[in-house]
Amino acid sequence: MAEMTDEEKKAQRAKDLANESKSAKAQLKQCDRQLAMVFDLNKCLGCQTCTIACKTLWTRDEGMEYQWWATVNTQPGKGTPRDWQQMGGGFRGEEPRAGQLPSKRDFGEAWDFNYEEVFYGGKGNAAHLKPSGEPDWGPNWDEDQGGGKYPNSFYFYLPRICNHCTNPACLEACPRNAIYKRKEDGIVLISQDKCKGYRFCMEACPYKKIYFNHVTQTSQKCIFCYPRIEKGVANACARQCPGRLRFVGYLDDESGPIFKLVKKWKVALPLHPDRGTQPNIYYVPPISPPRIDEQGNLDLAKPRIPTDYLKFLFGDEVEPALEILNAEMAKTKAGGKSEILDTLIVYEWKSLFGPFTTDPSTIAPRSA
Amino acid sequence: MQCTKVSGSAEQLLDPAAAAWAGVPAEALTMAATPLANQPSEYIKASRDEKQIGKCRTLNVQSAHNGTEVFFRLSWGDESENDKEVTDTNMFPDGCGVLLPIGGGDAPIEEMGSKDVGVNAWFWRANYKPDEARNTFAHGLGSTEFSKTSSIRARGAWQQGVWTVVFTRPLSVPELEKEAVQLAAGKSVKVGFAVWEGGSGERAGVKSFSKEWRDLVLDA
Numbered sequence: 001m002a003e004m005t006d007e008e009k010k011a012q013r014a015k016d017l018a019n020e021s022k023s024a025k026a027q028l029k030q031c032d033r034q035l036a037m038v039f040d041l042n043k044c045l046g047c048q049t050c051t052i053a054c055k056t057l058w059t060r061d062e063g064m065e066y067q068w069w070a071t072v073n074t075q076p077g078k079g080t081p082r083d084w085q086q087m088g089g090g091f092r093g094e095e096p097r098a099g100q101l102p103s104k105r106d107f108g109e110a111w112d113f114n115y116e117e118v119f120y121g122g123k124g125n126a127a128h129l130k131p132s133g134e135p136d137w138g139p140n141w142d143e144d145q146g147g148g149k150y151p152n153s154f155y156f157y158l159p160r161i162c163n164h165c166t167n168p169a170c171l172e173a174c175p176r177n178a179i180y181k182r183k184e185d186g187i188v189l190i191s192q193d194k195c196k197g198y199r200f201c202m203e204a205c206p207y208k209k210i211y212f213n214h215v216t217q218t219s220q221k222c223i224f225c226y227p228r229i230e231k232g233v234a235n236a237c238a239r240q241c242p243g244r245l246r247f248v249g250y251l252d253d254e255s256g257p258i259f260k261l262v263k264k265w266k267v268a269l270p271l272h273p274d275r276g277t278q279p280n281i282y283y284v285p286p287i288s289p290p291r292i293d294e295q296g297n298l299d300l301a302k303p304r305i306p307t308d309y310l311k312f313l314f315g316d317e318v319e320p321a322l323e324i325l326n327a328e329m330a331k332t333k334a335g336g337k338s339e340i341l342d343t344l345i346v347y348e349w350k351s352l353f354g355p356f357t358t359d360p361s362t363i364a365p366r367s368a
Numbered sequence: 369m370q371c372t373k374v375s376g377s378a379e380q381l382l383d384p385a386a387a388a389w390a391g392v393p394a395e396a397l398t399m400a401a402t403p404l405a406n407q408p409s410e411y412i413k414a415s416r417d418e419k420q421i422g423k424c425r426t427l428n429v430q431s432a433h434n435g436t437e438v439f440f441r442l443s444w445g446d447e448s449e450n451d452k453e454v455t456d457t458n459m460f461p462d463g464c465g466v467l468l469p470i471g472g473g474d475a476p477i478e479e480m481g482s483k484d485v486g487v488n489a490w491f492w493r494a495n496y497k498p499d500e501a502r503n504t505f506a507h508g509l510g511s512t513e514f515s516k517t518s519s520i521r522a523r524g525a526w527q528q529g530v531w532t533v534v535f536t537r538p539l540s541v542p543e544l545e546k547e548a549v550q551l552a553a554g555k556s557v558k559v560g561f562a563v564w565e566g567g568s569g570e571r572a573g574v575k576s577f578s579k580e581w582r583d584l585v586l587d588a
């Protein structure tokens with residue numbers, strides 16, 4: 001056999017290295033079960049209780065001021081970070097796709113308020129509570145702006161957390177293999193010991209759900225409340241949600257609402273499935289209110305929320321999903337029963353949480 | 369490459385502008401992009417163009433020792449100083465590094481060593497505290513670890529579009545036996561260099577490097 005030239009040797013070596021890294025990544029992605037959530041967008045009231053629940057529990061340290069692992073944005077809108085849907089990332093087929101790094105300004109810097117002056121400075125009646133400077137962006141800055149034209153204006157809320165993807169773009173991007181899926185439940189975590197703050201993950205995540213902490217100089221993100229999960233307690237954002245719209249559980253639990261909504265009835269869909277990461281947060285798409293025609297009469301021919309917009313968010317599967325939901329609603333209107341709607345109504349609060357129904361107040365605090 | 373015997377103290381020579389450096393020969397090394405094909409991330413490969421990587425194309429290197437400490441003085445052109453503080457998500461610091469195989473073995477320079485032959489990298493970044501430098505060691509791409517302690521000090525100064533960074537360390541560091549190279553007067557070791565241009569988003573394996581090992585001969 002002919003000797004390999006230097007060029008051939010280099011190419012062969014590059015191939016070997018790529019294969020090594022591929023098998024390392026395959027191991028990091030491997031998991032026995034997958035935790036998932038379903039968010040019912042017809043019930044989200046935009047109250048931001050989930051946002052604050054997460055903030056107070058996980059992101060209060062210095063360096064985390066601008067981090068909001070749970071966000072709720074008004075749609076249509078620019079979202080958080082601003083214009084994240086135009087920032088690339090994810091995959092095209094198998095090939096990773098370049099993405100941008102959002103700046104803190106894009107996320108919305110944490111504002112400083114004049115609490116001191118208003119609450120403790122004796123000027124409570126004279127001074128207004130306000131942020132210092134002139135902020136021009138923040139999370140959900142375009143709140144309730146929405147889309148459409150009066151009288152057919154519309155908006156809905158889109159709560160987002162890390163999708164704990166089956167094929168995480170962040171994991172794929174990390175040159176240090178610092179990102180992994182937990183074997184037992186598929187939660188995606190960034191090892192804070194291994195992470196060196198290179199932020200390729202932040203570029204690569206098409207959902208822009210990774211945050212750089214300038215104090216620890218590492219990347220951080222939603223941890224799916226794994227310390228709670230390990231104690232049988234549902235995620236803070238889910239448990240605190242007054243709208244009863246965040247279901248938590250294992251995707252393969254055929255008796256649970258998540259399996260039924262996602263796999264059996266197919267009324268819950270991932271966000272931007274075209275980005276190729278196979279998210280594990282699923283959404284029940286919003287059902288439109290009726291349109292109003294020029295004479296002021298109800299026009300049932302077309303939905304008020306343009307189907308193309310929902311397809312942009314949830315892919316083509318959103319049409320059959322909405323058909324199913326509308327048919328179920330018609331069924332109950334006619335006096336029938338709907339298992340799907342009963343599931344989505346959530347008569348029993350704890351039925352949201354699968355096996356994670358433990359009351360956190362019954363758990364002994366961590367010893368210092 | 370010669371590591372010239374000098375008589376200055378570490379404190380004197382750590383100053384990038386020290387007069388003592390005028391007497392130490394400088395070598396201009398041609399730098400190149402690290403090969404994209406070897407990057408340990410399909411994302412990095414797919415999202416970057418090798419022609420755009422490795423902003424630093426020439427690195428001037430001087431090396432000296434005073435019998436107890438060794439010094440490297442690196443300087444290169446860089447129009448922007450990035451950054452003393454990395455406060456935003458899209459900021460990356462400039463940086464440079466000195467790479468030496470541990471135990472003198474023949475480790476592949478473009479792969480940060482191998483499973484069998486470790487490499488020792490001395491690492492300085494513009495956002496490090498004054499005089500801070502880190503000792504890192506690696507056994508292959510993407511495996512770099514920081515040592516718990518570092519006997520290395522470094523001082524950098526950016527002036528009129530030129531970075532000058534001086535590294536210093538005791539010749540021998542018995543406390544870091546497995547994680548650092550041991551040097552001695554009269555000895556010869558292999559050495560390589562890397563530069564990161566933070567303003568262009570260079571970090572991790574996205575950098576310029578000196579392509580091949582040089583033999584560094586320490587004056588007796």
Ligand code: SF4
Binds near residue numbers: 164208210
């Ligand atoms: S949403 Fe982004 S950060 Fe979360 S697992 Fe998917 S790619 Fe990673």
Ligand code: SF4
Binds near residue numbers: 053058162225237238
């Ligand atoms: S699952 Fe936990 S960590 Fe993730 S967004 Fe919800 S509250 Fe925050």
